[in-house]
Amino acid sequence: MVSGITGTLDATAVAALTGWVRAEGLGSEITDVVPLTGGSQNVVVRLSVDGRRLVLRRPPPHPRPNSDRTMQREIAVLRTLAGSAVPHPVLVAACEDHDVLGVVFYLMEEVDGFNPGNEIAPAYLADPLMRHHVGVNYAADVARLGQAPWQGSPLEDWKRPGSFLERQVPQWRTTMAAYRAQDGYAHDSLPGVDELCDWLQAHQPAEYVSGIVHGDIHLNNTMLRRDSPEVAAFVDWEMCTIGDPLLDLGWMLVCWPVAPDPLGSAGHLAELGGLAERTELLEAYCAAGGRRTEHLDWYLALACLKLGVVIEGTWVRYLAGLASREAGERLHASAVTLMGLGSAVAAGDNPFR
Incomplete structure (x- = not known):
């Protein structure tokens, strides 16, 4: 199972995962297992399958009652967004068989980018225009998420009456x-x-x-490209649902790290300054097709x-x-x-x- 101390996979879990990977035709050998997060939150582990860099996401070592449902929701989201213009991790395979790791889990392609809550790519340190433009592009991608097709998709099953x-x-x-x-x-x-x-x-x-709602849209749940001011992927889809995408708009504006900044959650990117203003984010959101509202x-x-x-x-x-x-x-x-x-x-x- 997953080690509660390191948040990575122990030898037994790696062996079970290897058997599943082979049965799925994904490869034959798992190497380079490195924990990315762990503890009480969902466990995220980087690994290689025959040299291919992938990321495994699964519930914490001591799963919550709804942990499997959370993983199933995320799997439905990634399947729904496949091939869309919305930046997201590419789903490789998913497993709901508890005989493998004891929980629902999935593999996705590793995202080539950085989380601005944890680090800043050198290009953003050097160029204030990078920091400005990334916010505008981020807002446009939030708008694209709200417009992404969902009827007839796996995520439609998660729409409550x-x-x-x-x-x-x-x-x-x-x-x-x-x-x-x-x-x-x-x-x-x-x-x-x-x-x-x-x-x-x-x-x-x-x-x-109705449209797709991320549910927790802010920079800490976003991977940015290192050399261009673009979103590499929105991540952490555990609160995603079908609802009113304008809630994501409101959430994005509230969490944007310029004053007033109630969370202080974008770390060094905010400290560097030069970020777009909220009015610019709203303009970019609407220009990309996001709904305008008088509310x-x-x-x-x-x-x-x-x-x-x-x-x-x-x-x-x-x-x-x-x-x-x-x-x-x-x-x-x-x-x-x-x-x-x-x-x-x-x-x-x-x-x-």
């Missing part, structure tokens, strides 16, 4: 209720969350056009609510003894900031313009 928009606020109210049931969690830990929920329900757009403030406020409630979960896990105090306090502070920004949007004082 009913209105995507009508589900949003009740879902996050329910999550907040669960948080408030945790010992030590103050009822007003997220100031303004109930009022923001009320405003969102009162101002919900009447209709929307942009609503999607910005919803993104603030949803992201804030999601990351508040780490503070709740700290209170339950399941996360570190440092991570809990840091993300709680960001969640409080997001509630404030969302409340400002709802009050007509949009800080993202």
